[in-house]
Amino acid sequence: MYHISDIKKFLRCQRLYYFSKDENNVFKPYLRSDENIVDLLKEYFGIKECYEGVRNDPGERFFSQIDQYEWFVHPRFVEDEMRVNVPFMHKNGDLFDLYFMYYGTYVKDLDTLSYRITLRVLKDLGIKIGEIYLIRLNGDYVNEGTIDPKKLFLCENSFNRRSLKSIIEEVDVDFKRYLKEMEAFDPQKEAPRKCRYCKLNGLCDHYDKCFPNEEKDADDSILTLVSSQYKNRMYEEGIRHLKDVNTDLLEGSRTQYAQIMASRNGGLFIDHYSLSSWLDKISKRPISFIDFEWDRYLIPSYEKMRPMDVVCFEFALYYIDENGHMEHRTFVGTGDCRREFVEALLEYLPKEGPILAYNAQGAECLRLIELSVIYPEYKEELEKIVDRFVDLAVPFIDGLVYDVRMQGNYSLKKLVDICSDYSYKDLDIYDGMEAVYSWRDIANADEEKGEKIVENLKEYCSLDAYGLFLVYRWLIQLMLESK
């Protein structure tokens, strides 16, 4: 049996699909939803009675009960080994109206491939289609104490002023052809070809299987050039190192300049004047280093939340006081801990001095501004804190410093790896999404397991905060050594 996700994977890379067939990956959603969306949608539509499909339903089940219901929730359909399901279907005379779901507030792109395959399967099974709707979340909705499904959802039958049905029907996707190709695909017969997914978010898990004899790229490989639309072309033309870049094919940003100069200088580039001015901003003690963790909620579970809002559940703070001593504080809350988070922050954070965070404007500062709207009684204090933030990512993303060992990766973790012996690999929680999933697990954990998760969360977030200190110290060392 095949699912739409199999076809999508196959279209991305045939080998990727082939290798993933035997993997048993458990899907973990990025967005949290404590509420049952199907129940909320039933309230939205005023559904009292309906057919409810379940996982692995045989395709015939829908047809055996077609006359008994007006509404059908997640009916499953099977045609030629292709299995699809529709979130909501409504009988409308001889026709069926379809309701697809968009898990967000603003529809940027339609998942037309999924809708078109679903439509093809339904039509092949003889189901006549009426109108097609897309349900999304209302970005203006605010939880006023309880969730009101009538205001939470929006249901539309058009996109960019065109009818959804006409957009979906204008291309007929021959899924049966894809199924045949998937069935016939044999990785032994087809040599692997490099595609954008090989190195899209780091190296593909199957890279070594596909390209076992490939020489490891140098740290200053041309492929590490950031924001370059021509780096693959340069690589194919035989350019291997940043220092040999074809300047005619260069966009010419400051970050790219820093990368190329680092490659030409033996591995490191520093814009002394700009870095020194930037470091001057942080000369006054106490100096704080802080990192937040948060979870993003699809449905606004708590009062004053909108769809897709976050709950900050943790912070770790290090600060160097006026006497040069380093202090460490952490906070981990559970459930709706937004107020406790704010109060702990106001209690622990030094009342003055710069506060360093990584990507501060799009992360910590934004979170504090959101919290200042929810808790106006703390607005003034939180705004003053926001004004003290200094973004440690700036020297790197603005091209003031580049070390070829970064390999085009500007994450805090990469920098910590370069400038210290600390490693996230030694931790039970090793990245931000793992921290979020672990925090979600606390809700169903017994006391002992819950305490262990909190301990792991503190270790992880504290390394992020301490990592800020390590990178800051490294920048000072680089300045001193290069004078």
Ligand code: SF4
């Ligand atoms: S390494 Fe590239 S070719 Fe191989 S499976 Fe991954 S994406 Fe496909």
